[in-house]
Every structure is written in structure tokens, then in C-alpha cells.
Amino acid sequence: MKADACKLKEMLINREVTSVELVSFYAKRCYEIGRKLNLLTGEYYKEALAIAKIKDEILDEAIKAGTTDKLGLLHGIPMSIKDHVSSASQLLTYHR
DSSP: OOOOHHHHHHHHHTTSSOHHHHHHHHHHHIIIIIHHHTOOSOOOHHHHHHHHHHHHHHHHHHHHHTOGGGSOTTTTOOOOOOOOSOOTTOOOSSOO
């Protein structure tokens, strides 16, 4: 899938794709490519899928209400963020 964040958002709002499908697509790529290149310190796909499901439900409600413009710019779009902030029970790439 070749799409920037704006295109992904458009696809989500038009329901051409769901957030769950996006997470699944990118998780598969991370499993296939990311592990070979050692790109991630932790994999939280179960958590990401649970969040994606909630985001899809919120988007469905916003579509029905005509309030998709009120959603965050990256609503439902999966991303990976460098772990410079510690979180409970998650691995970090740095040591304090």
C-alpha cells in the first residue's frame, strides 16, 4: 500500500479501509521486514488492534453524525514512535 497520511485519512473516512485493516497490513510488514532489520524493540500489535477497533467505532459514529472534521488529524492511522519516553512494561532502546 503506497499512501501518505492524508491519503490514508481519506481512505478511512470513505471506508475504503479500516484502521484494523491498516494495523494488520503494517504489522505484517513489520513482521516480515522489521524483524530482519531489527527495527523495533517491542511489538504491541494486540494492543494496536484493540485501539484500532475503538478508532473504527468512533469513526463510524462520526460518519453517521457528519462530524468527521472533529476527529484528530491522524485518527485511526497507525504509527510507530521512537521510544524516548518510558512506558510501563515496555522495552526501551536507551538507558537512563
